[in-house]
Amino acid sequence: MSSRQPVVPDSSQAELEDDDAVSPNVEGDEFMEEPEEQEEGYSSSTTSSLTWISWFCSLPGHEYFCEVTEDFIEDDFNLTGLNTMVPFWKEAMEMVLDVEPDDDSARVPDVSIIESSAEMLYGLVHQRYILTRAGLQAMVEKYENGVFGSCPRVYCLGCNVVPCGRSDMPGLDTVKLFCPNCNDIYVPPSSRFQGVDGAFFGTTFPHLFFQTYRELAPAPFWKAPSPGSNALSRSASGSNNNPRASPFVNPNPHGGQKRAAGYVYVPRIYGFKVSERAKNGPRMQWLRLRPESPSQLDQVDWRGRWIDEDDGYDDDDEDDDDGDRKMEDFDPDAADDDDDDEEEEEEDEVDHAPGPSAPLHNQRKVPDATLPLQPTSARTSPTSSVAPRTPREVDQTTPALYTNSPSPQSIAGGKIRAVRQWTPRTDVWAGAAQV
Amino acid sequence: MNVPVLPVLAFRAQMEDISTGSDSDYSRCWIAWFLSSKGNEYFCEVDEDFILDRFNLTGLNNEVANYAQALDLITDNLDDDIQDELRGSLDVQARLLYGLIHARWIVTARGLAKMIEKYKRADFGRCPRVLCQQQALLPVGLTDIPYEKSVKLYCGRCEDLYSPKSSRHGSIDGAYFGTTFPHLLFLVYPSLIPPKSGPADHGSTNASGRDTADRNRRRVRDEPEVPPAEGVGDSISTASVALKVERYRPRIYGFQLNETAKLQRWQEATRDRQVSRLEELERRGAI
Numbered sequence: 192m193s194s195r196q197p198v199v200p201d202s203s204q205a206e207l208e209d210d211d212a213v214s215p216n217v218e219g220d221e222f223m224e225e226p227e228e229q230e231e232g233y234s235s236s237t238t239s240s241l242t243w244i245s246w247f248c249s250l251p252g253h254e255y256f257c258e259v260t261e262d263f264i265e266d267d268f269n270l271t272g273l274n275t276m277v278p279f280w281k282e283a284m285e286m287v288l289d290v291e292p293d294d295d296s297a298r299v300p301d302v303s304i305i306e307s308s309a310e311m312l313y314g315l316v317h318q319r320y321i322l323t324r325a326g327l328q329a330m331v332e333k334y335e336n337g338v339f340g341s342c343p344r345v346y347c348l349g350c351n352v353v354p355c356g357r358s359d360m361p362g363l364d365t366v367k368l369f370c371p372n373c374n375d376i377y378v379p380p381s382s383r384f385q386g387v388d389g390a391f392f393g394t395t396f397p398h399l400f401f402q403t404y405r406e407l408a409p410a411p412f413w414k415a416p417s418p419g420s421n422a423l424s425r426s427a428s429g430s431n432n433n434p435r436a437s438p439f440v441n442p443n444p445h446g447g448q449k450r451a452a453g454y455v456y457v458p459r460i461y462g463f464k465v466s467e468r469a470k471n472g473p474r475m476q477w478l479r480l481r482p483e484s485p486s487q488l489d490q491v492d493w494r495g496r497w498i499d500e501d502d503g504y505d506d507d508d509e510d511d512d513d514g515d516r517k518m519e520d521f522d523p524d525a526a527d528d529d530d531d532d533e534e535e536e537e538e539d540e541v542d543h544a545p546g547p548s549a550p551l552h553n554q555r556k557v558p559d560a561t562l563p564l565q566p567t568s569a570r571t572s573p574t575s576s577v578a579p580r581t582p583r584e585v586d587q588t589t590p591a592l593y594t595n596s597p598s599p600q601s602i603a604g605g606k607i608r609a610v611r612q613w614t615p616r617t618d619v620w621a622g623a624a625q626v
Numbered sequence: 627m628n629v630p631v632l633p634v635l636a637f638r639a640q641m642e643d644i645s646t647g648s649d650s651d652y653s654r655c656w657i658a659w660f661l662s663s664k665g666n667e668y669f670c671e672v673d674e675d676f677i678l679d680r681f682n683l684t685g686l687n688n689e690v691a692n693y694a695q696a697l698d699l700i701t702d703n704l705d706d707d708i709q710d711e712l713r714g715s716l717d718v719q720a721r722l723l724y725g726l727i728h729a730r731w732i733v734t735a736r737g738l739a740k741m742i743e744k745y746k747r748a749d750f751g752r753c754p755r756v757l758c759q760q761q762a763l764l765p766v767g768l769t770d771i772p773y774e775k776s777v778k779l780y781c782g783r784c785e786d787l788y789s790p791k792s793s794r795h796g797s798i799d800g801a802y803f804g805t806t807f808p809h810l811l812f813l814v815y816p817s818l819i820p821p822k823s824g825p826a827d828h829g830s831t832n833a834s835g836r837d838t839a840d841r842n843r844r845r846v847r848d849e850p851e852v853p854p855a856e857g858v859g860d861s862i863s864t865a866s867v868a869l870k871v872e873r874y875r876p877r878i879y880g881f882q883l884n885e886t887a888k889l890q891r892w893q894e895a896t897r898d899r900q901v902s903r904l905e906e907l908e909r910r911g912a913i
Contacts, residue, residue, distance in 0.1 A: 343754040345768075345778050345787040357756075367756050369876070374886055376874050377754040380791045398876045398883055411889035446885035456787050458780075458809040467900065468907060471812035471819055474868045475785035477897035481889065488888045491895040 243289050247313060252383035254338055255354040255366060255392065257329035259313070259320040261288060273315050276361070283308035287316075311361060314391030318359065321396050327403050334400075334407070342370035343377055346454040346479070350409070352377065353397045356389030364389045369397035372409045372452050373479055405448045410441040411488060413453025413481040442485050455479045656700050660724060665794035667749055668765050668777065668803070670740040672724070672731040677701060686726055689772065696720040700727075722772060725802030729770065732807050738814060741807070745818075751795075752826075753781040754788055757872045761826045763788065764808035767800030775800045780808040783820040784871075816862050823870040865904035868897050 241249075248256045263269055264287060274280045285292050286309040320326040333339065334351055341349040347370055355369035355376055366387045367376040379385075401408035439450040455476050458465045465472050482488055492498050661669055676682055677700065687693040692712070696719040698704040708716070731737040741764070744750065748762040763779035766787065777800040778787045790796045812819050820826065876886050 343788045343791070345789055369874075374874065374876060374890070376756045378756055380754070395878050398878045398886075402878070402883065411885055411892075443885060456780075456785070458785070460806045460809045460813065462805075465809050465813070467904065468912070469813060470816040470862055470864045471809060472864070473785055474822070474864060474900075475783075475871065477868065477893045477900065478784065478871065478873065479786060480893055480896060482892055488892050491888075491892045493891070495891045495895050495898075497895055497899070 243287055243309070244313070247310070252381075252386055255333075255384070255387065256313075256317055257321065257326065257333060259317055260325065263320050263323070263325070264288060264316055269319060270316065273312065276315060277308050277312045279305055279308045280312070283312040287313050314388055315361065317391050318356070318393040318396070321392065322399055327400060330396075330400060331404055331407075339368060340380065342368075342372060343380065344370065344373055344375075346452060346456060347372040348452040350452060351407075353400055354392040355397045356392045356394055359390055359393050359395075361388050361390040366392055371397070371401050371407065371447065375478075401447065402445075405446070407449060408447030409449045409451035410439070410447045410485070411451070411481060412441075412483060412485045413451040414483045415453070446485075451481060453481045654702065656702055656720065657724070660721070665798070668744075668795060668798060669724075669728055670732065670737070670744055672727055673736060674701065676731055676734070676736075677727055682730060683727065686723060689726060690719050690723045692716055692719050693723065696723045700724055722799075725799055726772065728802050729767070729804040729807075732803065733810050735814075738811055741811065742815070742818065745811075750779055751791060753779075753783060754791075755781065755784050755786070757874060758783045759825050761820050764811065765803040766808050767803045767805050770801055770804050770806075772799050772801040777803055782808070782812060782818075783822060783826075816864075819862070819864065821870075822867045823872055863908060865908045866901045868901055 242261075244258050244261070247253060248258050264284075277283055282292065282305045284290070286305055321330050330353070334353060337351055339352050339354055341347075341351050350370055350372040352368040352370045355367050357364045357367060357376070365385050366379060366389045368379055369376050439448065441448050456479075457476075458473060467473055490498050657671060657674075660666055661671055677697075683697075690696055692715070695704060695708070695712070695716055699716055699720040700723060704716075732741050745762055745764055750763045750765050752758075753761040753763055758781055761781050761783040763781050765777050766780040767777060768775040768787075776796055777790065777798045779790055780787055790798075873890070875890065876883050
């Protein structure tokens, strides 16, 4: 962008594809809200020193996009199905790839239509590209430079976020930001991102990203560094051990390997915690809470019930407790189960491997035979980010695995089917469990 | 920057570079000037008789240097012949003093009522969490001691804290709002506790006619906004509201992630345990 000089934004000139007619891009936020209008004056040209793609990515509001390589776009396989979604496909392709149109007379008179088609095309290709090894690598660079910003939640302590869509279909919602620490999504702080379609990033990207770069993903458990920090988190109670040794390790090799920021806000009135018995007492701390150790996660079965506990959740025992004490720990029994930590952790490894399919396992029953699941190897590829596969390779294997799961059909296929049942059931359960 | 009327203001404008204009109105009244300055949108007006009642200021003379003069400046009683060097520091002290008085004021009945008006106008911004659906926020401090932590924003829906979007607000001292304020507000006005699901209850997304209609409708319902409001929410039960909370579920190609799903199940089991505990308490009339 900086290399281009804004010149007189003469519309006739713009339509003649004067590559210098980029002046509106200096206008800032307001313009981004009407992308069509804004882009009217833009056009691409082969004479430019800047490709259409790098120009597009440098527009204000387009900071989240990475540059898709041209050979990825040129490979028709990667574009499967997109031609039905993008009007003026050929012209849009020519614009994105900076190809001089062969026949000027055949062109659509209004270049702004092509511009929005090109944006749509690029966005949808971008959604696919950032799931490839090369795309993930381009995005991790931006992530580490903080291009996507950080989580607005105070106790996420500025954890970096990644862009995220709520839908994979364009036109439904704008881009959001996913925080791996609180596993929640946020509205970007600047209004200039309100013109960016969330589908251009997609629903899968943030999670594949943190599966691929596990060292960037916070672990699901957290222990307060010292009892002194009680004031900030109720999870701190009863932790008299030293914090985990300096190199943080999550026993689950397929889980997040970063130390989480686990403080949960405790509301106070004149220094006293607000009791949960009050109408305005805390009701939402569970949303941000983490267990102190990974083994505690296994105390909840796949349907979301506490293992080794009747459905009454020990109501009667706890009723007489003083409210404040309970605030310190929702799960006073948690410490009792330490004896089977080790075996459960081993099973974790088995369990976590097949990512999405695992929820249906009852941890204690996983047969070892299920270990070499196709999905595992195919999906997550090696932890190290060293040897990137070519985009096409990844692209072919990745979708295949959830749809067909070829070789261990009997096992994996069955699992996957069961998972499909599982997924909606979480919600059903959540509703049912309240009874 | 316009040329202010009084020399005091001239200096102040120079010092702060944030005076939004200095028509005669503001030049007469320090508080009005302060409230209208850019970046001070979170503050509400402290009634003058609250400030003039020395009982309300107990102990503040230890927190604020040049306490007496700072107080005079706030209440517009400052002598005009104060030296210029003093004026600069005095302005800083006056802000500190006003902030600390403000923290005490907004937990009084009248202060709460004023802040509710601002809350309904969403003067403090809206929750950035997508599933909170633009819930209006309330300012809160992480400590009541000045110069320690900047102001944060509390969302009554997700009950969590967020940093202000703008750095202007991000640099306001949290002690000027205090740790108590939002929680006392919802304690006194349980009817204002936001619902855990569905669109924001008041001050809805855009401040158009719908907003005012909404507010008028609400006004009818919780008319006794000015104290006393205790007892308004007696019929409200919040024991199981958490079950209605929408949450985000990370998925890869539509499948949940194992570790995250596990954490979320654990969190929801924790929630269910609290809900059944509260429901049991409610059944037995203990709440």
